[in-house]
Amino acid sequence: MLSEHDDQIARLKRKLEREASARAAAEELLEQRSAELYEISEQLRTEALQVQHLSTAIDVSADGVAITDKDGYYTYMNPTHASMFGYAQAQECIGKPWSMMYNQDTLLRFEKDIFPLFQQNGYWRGEVTGRANDGSKVHQDLSLTALSDGGILCSTRDIGIIRRREAQREQLHEMLLDAERRDALGRMAKSVGHDFANILAIINASAQLLTDKMQADLYDILVDRIIQSCRQANELVDDLMNFDTAPEQKMCALNDLVRDVGDLNSNQFLATQGFEVLVTSEKLVCETDPTLFSRMVFNLVKNAREAIEEDGNVCLSLELNSEQTDIEPHFSPSAFIERGECNAYPAARLIVRDDGAGMSQKALDTAFIPFQSTKGTGRGLGLTTVDALLQGQPGRMQAFSRPGEGVWIVIDLPLGAALSPAPSVIDRDVHTTPKGAMVVDDDRFQADLVTGLLKEFGWDAVCFYDPLEALSVFKVAPSAFGLIITDRRMPQMSGDDLVPQLLEIQPDIPIILSSGALASPLPAGLAGTLPKPVSRETLWATLDYIGLKAPLESQD
Numbered sequence: 001m002l003s004e005h006d007d008q009i010a011r012l013k014r015k016l017e018r019e020a021s022a023r024a025a026a027e028e029l030l031e032q033r034s035a036e037l038y039e040i041s042e043q044l045r046t047e048a049l050q051v052q053h054l055s056t057a058i059d060v061s062a063d064g065v066a067i068t069d070k071d072g073y074y075t076y077m078n079p080t081h082a083s084m085f086g087y088a089q090a091q092e093c094i095g096k097p098w099s100m101m102y103n104q105d106t107l108l109r110f111e112k113d114i115f116p117l118f119q120q121n122g123y124w125r126g127e128v129t130g131r132a133n134d135g136s137k138v139h140q141d142l143s144l145t146a147l148s149d150g151g152i153l154c155s156t157r158d159i160g161i162i163r164r165r166e167a168q169r170e171q172l173h174e175m176l177l178d179a180e181r182r183d184a185l186g187r188m189a190k191s192v193g194h195d196f197a198n199i200l201a202i203i204n205a206s207a208q209l210l211t212d213k214m215q216a217d218l219y220d221i222l223v224d225r226i227i228q229s230c231r232q233a234n235e236l237v238d239d240l241m242n243f244d245t246a247p248e249q250k251m252c253a254l255n256d257l258v259r260d261v262g263d264l265n266s267n268q269f270l271a272t273q274g275f276e277v278l279v280t281s282e283k284l285v286c287e288t289d290p291t292l293f294s295r296m297v298f299n300l301v302k303n304a305r306e307a308i309e310e311d312g313n314v315c316l317s318l319e320l321n322s323e324q325t326d327i328e329p330h331f332s333p334s335a336f337i338e339r340g341e342c343n344a345y346p347a348a349r350l351i352v353r354d355d356g357a358g359m360s361q362k363a364l365d366t367a368f369i370p371f372q373s374t375k376g377t378g379r380g381l382g383l384t385t386v387d388a389l390l391q392g393q394p395g396r397m398q399a400f401s402r403p404g405e406g407v408w409i410v411i412d413l414p415l416g417a418a419l420s421p422a423p424s425v426i427d428r429d430v431h432t433t434p435k436g437a438m439v440v441d442d443d444r445f446q447a448d449l450v451t452g453l454l455k456e457f458g459w460d461a462v463c464f465y466d467p468l469e470a471l472s473v474f475k476v477a478p479s480a481f482g483l484i485i486t487d488r489r490m491p492q493m494s495g496d497d498l499v500p501q502l503l504e505i506q507p508d509i510p511i512i513l514s515s516g517a518l519a520s521p522l523p524a525g526l527a528g529t530l531p532k533p534v535s536r537e538t539l540w541a542t543l544d545y546i547g548l549k550a551p552l553e554s555q556d
Contacts, residue, residue, distance in 0.1 A: 061078060064081030070150030070151055072152075074098060087133055106128055110128075127141055127142070128140050138158065141156065249288060250287065251416050255283060275315075276315045280318055284415060296389050297316070305354075307407065309356070319351070320349070321412055327400070331405035336400055337365060337399045339397040341394065347413055350413070354407055358403040395413040396412045397409065436460050438484045443487065447464070450463070453534070467492050474505060478506040483512070483548055485514055512527055514530040
């Protein structure tokens with residue numbers, strides 16, 4: 001009996017142990033599952049929070065967002081999308097087709113152009129025009145993305161606002177430009193009016209004194225004043241005529257141009273002032289506008305001359321710059337400005353330097369703005385020729401200055417190919433030059449003046465006040481003339497129209513165009529130009545330049 005009882009107790013113990021072990025395993029599994037459920041619960045809570053944030057972000061997004069099912073009906077739309085199309089609530093659009101927001105032409109575009117690409121790539125983006133609830137147009141930047149259930153995620157942005165803002169910016173920009181133009185015109189009118197008033201005052205005073213017999217001993221001085229004033233007026237008109245002229249590029253040697261400008265300026269300096277011209281013997285050929293280049297150099301020298309004292313000095317130099325090297329003025333610059341870029345060397349380097357009062361950085365910055373003069377007098381057009389030249393070709397300008405030390409202006413222009421004979425200078429055999437000369441000018445005073453000067457030089461000169469009459473005479477006897485000087489602006493026919501007709505009759509006839517406005521483009525085939533007012537010196541220099549100082553009988 002005892003043994004059977006012990007066995008029963010042993011079985012009960014083993015059963016209790018198994019149940020305890022099972023209970024422990026169950027508790028461990030329960031604890032493990034509980035931890036896993038907690039983690040899943042926290043993850044779901046986090047994801048739910050993210051979804052809530054994402055939903056909120058979509059709802060308050062500045063972009064319109066909408067979702068359609070595979071049949072094209074809206075299942076979701078944020079307030080921005082609804083508002084963009086004129087709906088007060090997004091719910092008004094739920095369950096309705098997306099096609100209600102587009103007109104027939106745009107729907108046809110969706111069918112033919114947009115959906116084929118969308119089905120191929122699963123994505124499309126571009127600009128389309130929608131139709132608002134009130135029928136007005138909605139300019140959209142639209143993005144379409146395919147969803148796995150066959151629906152479409154649509155994201156859109158109203159670019160009408162952007163376009164309106166761009167239009168407003170453009171309008172403001174135009175208003176600013178218009179204000180700048182008005183300001184420039186105002187300064188130009190004031191400056192030009194001031195200059196012309198001064199010039200006319202000198203001419204008027206000098207002319208009145210000439211009528212006074214008591215001032216006979218001042219005759220030469222007064223006449224010289226009138227001539228100089230007319231020259232200044234002519235320069236003023238020339239500056240304005242050339243202010244916005246497009247450059248005309250051609251290959252030309254800068255050496256001769258710089259020397260000519262130096263010669264023109266040499267007699268403008270006082271006896272106590274120094275003016276040095278240093279031009280390299282190497283032929284420096286560049287592609288540039290020779291007229292604009294000469295005007296630029298002339299203006300730079302003129303500005304330098306006006307900046308120096310009575311004992312000051314100006315140096316004009318042209319040299320070869322084999323590689324890109326920086327210039328080093330003899331002073332430490334406190335003001336500097338740079339224009340353009342020269343990325344090809346060797347280059348021709350032009351330097352205009354003076355030891356005048358110098359310029360501050362502010363003065364140097366505004367020196368290249370039209371009608372902004374730092375001298376109190378002048379028109380502020382001189383340095384604008386630098387910008388005009390560099391806008392039409394590669395090249396670099398650097399300006400260095402220090403108050404009390406002067407100004408250095410350095411311009412590098414890349415060299416071009418070898419120079420071919422200038423088309424404006426016609427080669428001719430001086431030994432076959434006829435003695436006759438024709439002067440054509442509707443201004444009788446100018447025509448008679450040039451005719452008289454030519455007669456002094458030994459020419460058998462005749463003048464015509466009507467270019468049509470001159471043309472008819474030349475057609476009959478072209479071989480009787482070895483020189484023609486014609487005005488440019490004439491009521492019957494302009495010099496620009498007359499020159500080609502004369503050259504068609506006799507291609508080798510040397511023709512000089514004389515005018516107070518010699519802006520490009522000039523007629524092709526000219527032998528030279530003669531600025532007005534014409535003087536004995538300028539006419540002689542022009543004839544000398546083209547090799548016709550005197551006709552055949554007077555030449556040595």
